[in-house]
Amino acid sequence: MSLPTKAKVVIVGGGIHGLSTAWKLSETYKNPGDIVVLEKKDTAAGASGIACGVVRNNYFQPxxxxxxxxSVSVWESDPKAFKYNAVGYLQISPEVMHADVATIYEQQKAIGYESEFIEGEKDCMNYMKGMFDDWQAKGITSVLHEKKRWICI
Ligand SMILES: Cc1cc2nc3c(=O)[nH]c(=O)nc-3n(C[C@H](O)[C@H](O)[C@H](O)COP(=O)(O)OP(=O)(O)OC[C@H]3O[C@@H](n4cnc5c(N)ncnc54)[C@H](O)[C@@H]3O)c2cc1C
Structure with missing residues (x-):
């Protein structure tokens, strides 16, 4: 395939970041050939092609x-096109992670991101049994439940 001799934007890499960047910039650069994505193998040949497809708001960096x-608001804008399948996300943790997960929950609350935080071994067991009646895991002292965030592609 021959490449154009010039372009307004050249993006190196056709993974999720390169293609998202091209998609966003196409709002500004509308003519065919304005944006060129150079990919050495194939679309999503790197990490993007083997990712699990999980979207969670569960990172330590604010x-x-x-x-x-x-990003979730973008996916929710057209779930069919983006194959967005909202089923929820659970972080089920032992005591050693309790404080860190509590911090994530506080930060989610601060930006209005819907989630529920259950603390204490007994309440966690009850909460999990409410979802899975054969739940048995011991030593769980916190459950952070993002109510509807998960993408499966
Ligand atoms: C097993 C696994 C599971 C994961 N699961 C999840 C998950 O559930 N949820 C989540 O959010 N994230 C997940 N991730 C992380 C996520 O996949 C990556 O953060 C993301 O895909 C990175 O996208 P990228 O576009 O930066 O890189 P890549 O997808 O790696 O894209 C880079 C592209 O650049 C091309 N390239 C490289 N060098 C050149 C060059 N010189 N010229 C031209 N092209 C070049 C490559 O061929 C590749 O296609 C997972 C990652 C892995 C490995």
């Missing part, structure tokens, strides 16, 4: 939380 919340 900036990621706002980015993911924004």
């Amino acid at each position: 900036a990621m939380r706002e980015l993911m919340a924004h």
Whole structure:
């Protein structure tokens, strides 16, 4: 395939980041050939092609939380086109992770991202049994439940 001799934007890499960037910039650069994506193998030949497809707002960096919340709003804008399948996301943790997960929950609340935080072994067991009646895991002292965030592609 021959490449154009010039373009307004050249993006190297046809993974999720390169293609998302091209998609966003296509709002500005509308003519065919304005944006060129160079991919050495194939679309999503790298990590994007083997990712599990899970979208969660469960990162320790606060900036990621706002980015993911924004991204979810984009996916929710056209679930069919983006194959967005909202089923929820659970972080089920032992005591050693309790404080860190509590921090994530506080940050989710601060940006209005819907989630529920259950604390204490007994309440966690009851909560999980409410979803899975054969739930048995011991030593779980926190459950962070993002109510509807998961993409499966
Ligand atoms: C097993 C696994 C599971 C994962 N699961 C999840 C998940 O559930 N949820 C989640 O959010 N994230 C997940 N991730 C992380 C996520 O997949 C990556 O963060 C994301 O795909 C990175 O996208 P990218 O576009 O930056 O890179 P890539 O997808 O790797 O794209 C880079 C592209 O650049 C091309 N390229 C490289 N060098 C050149 C060159 N010189 N010239 C031209 N092209 C070049 C490559 O061929 C490739 O196609 C997972 C990752 C892995 C490995």
